[in-house]
Amino acid sequence: MHICYIIAMEAEAKPFILRFGMKETEKYFSPLPCRLFQYKDTALNSTLSIVTLGRQHERDLVGCEAASVATLAAIERLKPDLIINSGTCGGWKRKGAEIGKVYVADSVMFHDRRIPGDDEWGTQGLGNYSVWKRSTDIATKLGVEMGRVTTGSSLDLQPCDEVIIEREGGELKDMEGAAVAFVCSLLNVPILLIKSVTDLCDDSAPTLESFLKNLKIASENLSEANASLLKLLL
Amino acid sequence: MHICYIIAMEAEAKPFILRFGMKETEKYFSPLPCRLFQYKDTALNSTLSIVTLGRQHERDLVGCEAASVATLAAIERLKPDLIINSGTCGGWKRKGAEIGKVYVADSVMFHDRRIPGDDEWGTQGLGNYSVWKRSTDIATKLGVEMGRVTTGSSLDLQPCDEVIIEREGGELKDMEGAAVAFVCSLLNVPILLIKSVTDLCDDSAPTLESFLKNLKIASENLSEANASLLKLLL
Numbered sequence: 123m124h125i126c127y128i129i130a131m132e133a134e135a136k137p138f139i140l141r142f143g144m145k146e147t148e149k150y151f152s153p154l155p156c157r158l159f160q161y162k163d164t165a166l167n168s169t170l171s172i173v174t175l176g177r178q179h180e181r182d183l184v185g186c187e188a189a190s191v192a193t194l195a196a197i198e199r200l201k202p203d204l205i206i207n208s209g210t211c212g213g214w215k216r217k218g219a220e221i222g223k224v225y226v227a228d229s230v231m232f233h234d235r236r237i238p239g240d241d242e243w244g245t246q247g248l249g250n251y252s253v254w255k256r257s258t259d260i261a262t263k264l265g266v267e268m269g270r271v272t273t274g275s276s277l278d279l280q281p282c283d284e285v286i287i288e289r290e291g292g293e294l295k296d297m298e299g300a301a302v303a304f305v306c307s308l309l310n311v312p313i314l315l316i317k318s319v320t321d322l323c324d325d326s327a328p329t330l331e332s333f334l335k336n337l338k339i340a341s342e343n344l345s346e347a348n349a350s351l352l353k354l355l356l
Numbered sequence: 357m358h359i360c361y362i363i364a365m366e367a368e369a370k371p372f373i374l375r376f377g378m379k380e381t382e383k384y385f386s387p388l389p390c391r392l393f394q395y396k397d398t399a400l401n402s403t404l405s406i407v408t409l410g411r412q413h414e415r416d417l418v419g420c421e422a423a424s425v426a427t428l429a430a431i432e433r434l435k436p437d438l439i440i441n442s443g444t445c446g447g448w449k450r451k452g453a454e455i456g457k458v459y460v461a462d463s464v465m466f467h468d469r470r471i472p473g474d475d476e477w478g479t480q481g482l483g484n485y486s487v488w489k490r491s492t493d494i495a496t497k498l499g500v501e502m503g504r505v506t507t508g509s510s511l512d513l514q515p516c517d518e519v520i521i522e523r524e525g526g527e528l529k530d531m532e533g534a535a536v537a538f539v540c541s542l543l544n545v546p547i548l549l550i551k552s553v554t555d556l557c558d559d560s561a562p563t564l565e566s567f568l569k570n571l572k573i574a575s576e577n578l579s580e581a582n583a584s585l586l587k588l589l590l
Contacts, residue, residue, distance in 0.1 A: 153542065153543055153544065154542055154543070155542060178480060178541075178542070179476055179479050179480035180476045180479075180480075181474070181476045181477045181480050183480070184471075184477070184480075185469055185481070186420060186421055186424075186509075187420055187421065187424045187535045187538050187539070188538075190420075190421045190424040190425055190428075191424055191428050191539060191542065194424075194425050194428055194429065195428065198432075232509070234468065234509055234510065235419055235509040235510055236509075236510035236511065236512050237418075237510065237511045237564070238511065238512055238563075238564065239511075239562060239563070239564030239565065240415070240564055242413055242414045242415045243413075243415045243418070243511075243564075245413050245414075246412055246413035246414075246415050246417065246418075247419065247509075247510070275420075275466070275468055275469040275470075275481075275509060276468065276469055276470035276471065276481070277470065277471045277472065277473075277477075278470050278472055280514060280516045282514045282516075301421045304421050304422075305421070305425060307412070308387065308388055308389060308412070308425065309387055309388070310387060328473060329472075329473070330471070330472065330473030330474055330477075331473065
């Protein structure tokens with residue numbers, strides 16, 4: 123089995139790369155900036171790949187376009203059996219979120235692609251992509267809650283986003299999940315999403331400050347959860 | 357020279373395909389939904405490709421993720437010398453826009469990727485991608501105005517978008533341009549953007565209604581302009 127993780131930022135991937143002693147395959151995606159780290163278990167006939175989005179404008183790339191590029195490039199080159207999008211997200215205290223808490227997604231959609239006036243285009247804009255059918259079983263075995271992930275291209279949260287998130291029952295807000303799931307939907311590759319909370323949208327702390335402060339603990343918890351997840355899968 | 361157009365919708369591409377008698381290369385991008393239409397002039401050693409985004413959820417795909425996928429797939433498979441993103445856009449009466457008026461972009465950026473609190477991430481979010489260096493010369497020869505294109509994932513326009521568009525001097529609002537330009541920036545492929553106005557953001561008419569009503573005339577004007585453009589290039 124070949125499992126390929128799409129992870130936006132190096133900091134989110136690092137604890138994972140260290141834990142498995144994964145090696146970088148240099149220039150694999152060149153000239154794309156995506157980076158590939160791999161671990162092969164020949165006895166189990168398994169390959170674990172981590173693809174990060176790479177850098178531009180002096181920062182790790184984040185967001186939906188870079189995630190679309192990395193996912194397409196990863197699927198076409200690596201032909202994985204499963205894509206896992208692992209990353210950090212925002213949550214809401216009133217919906218039970220806490221800093222560092224890990225979730226598996228039960229569904230994923232966009233919250234900032236509004237096409238008002240046409241039902242079909244409206245539906246296409248929001249997306250609503252399916253997750254891997256084993257997601258529920260895996261959440262149960264990991265002992266983590268499931269949540270509805272909604273994706274937007276901005277770190278902040280505008281009133282128009284809140285309207286859609288509330289209406290659609292969104293519980294976890296990220297910046298890549300639905301883009302990864304969209305590309306998987308085009309190519310019929312199953313996707314599982316696992317997310318850890320870095321900031322609380324109904325808290326008064328500034329989003330970026332919370333994000334950076336909590337990135338390490340959230341990434342470590344995510345790394346622990348991913349290690350347990352891989353024990354189940356490989 | 358190989359010129360590859362990225363055009364979101366069939367209706368935007370159709371007058372162009374008919375004018376050049378272009379043939380579809382079936383299943384070229386399969387299983388991606390993108391469609392490829394080509395015209396080869398062996399005497400001139402030139403190839404003209406049109407890639408449309410294809411369909412999902414009973415509508416032509418539009419927006420940044422589908423445009424990212426189509427652009428990456430087109431560049432990797434076709435290895436064009438130049439990408440042209442041709443399509444419709446919104447404009448502002450007070451900035452001189454009229455229904456069906458054609459523009460060449462002098463620059464392109466996102467208006468709905470907000471990452472407040474960090475200058476570098478803020479810069480990455482907005483994008484600000486370079487256009488092909490011959491864009492100004494071409495606009496002059498075509499006798500069309502140039503404009504600053506800003507791209508967002510929604511058909512509507514929210515107050516947070518208007519703030520950024522005003523601050524950054526945006527003149528033409530589309531749903532794909534910056535995503536196409538982002539992928540071109542990663543792969544060092546030059547890009548020219550040519551846009552025709554379907555709706556006026558400072559008019560009272562509903563956006564989708566204007567868009568659908570004016571799509572034919574805008575696409576026809578765009579087709580005329582593209583025919584003149586290709587005479588300059590091939």
